Amino acid sequence: MPKSITPFLWFDSQAEEAAQHYCSIFPDSRIVGVLRTPGSETVLTVDFELEGQRFTAINGGPHFTFDEAVSFVVECADQEEVDRYWERLTDGGEEGSCGWCKDRYGLSWQVVPAGMVDLFRDEDRERARRAIEAMYGMRKLDIAAVRAAADAVAA
Numbered sequence: 641m642p643k644s645i646t647p648f649l650w651f652d653s654q655a656e657e658a659a660q661h662y663c664s665i666f667p668d669s670r671i672v673g674v675l676r677t678p679g680s681e682t683v684l685t686v687d688f689e690l691e692g693q694r695f696t697a698i699n700g701g702p703h704f705t706f707d708e709a710v711s712f713v714v715e716c717a718d719q720e721e722v723d724r725y726w727e728r729l730t731d732g733g734e735e736g737s738c739g740w741c742k743d744r745y746g747l748s749w750q751v752v753p754a755g756m757v758d759l760f761r762d763e764d765r766e767r768a769r770r771a772i773e774a775m776y777g778m779r780k781l782d783i784a785a786v787r788a789a790a791d792a793v794a795a
Contacts, residue, residue, distance in 0.1 A: 655697035711748035
């Protein structure tokens with residue numbers, strides 16, 4: 641059984657910058673170590689942790705870039721947290737729809753309020769449908785608006 645599974649994030653040449661950026665966004669985060677090319681100061685990899693989850697950023701060159709096929713979900717305790725993470729992750733990046741965004745390095749994130757998925761899985765399928773439809777019209781998720789839509793009585 642593996643001891644751990646560590647996502648490797650491929651950057652052109654910004655591995656250290658990106659790791660520092662992510663550590664500045666998430667509490668309880670830190671740079672664990674930097675591996676440099678022997679005999680130079682060129683950074684090969686940066687190991688870092690975001691709230692206990694280990695990542696490695698690698699300077700692999702321009703051959704590969706991020707796309708939406710892989711994203712990281714940030715589950716937020718409340719709307720204030722959603723707003724804060726959304727603002728920090730989209731700074732220099734771009735907003736997507738339904739709570740998705742790309743950061744300045746092109747990495748995709750989903751910024752989701754806690755309990756949102758429970759609304760989408762509600763046994764009352766009509767209530768779930770209204771919640772999902774409300775989300776479809778949003779960029780940054782607004783949990784109050786999604787709950788209000790879910791609880792609306794059909795006309």
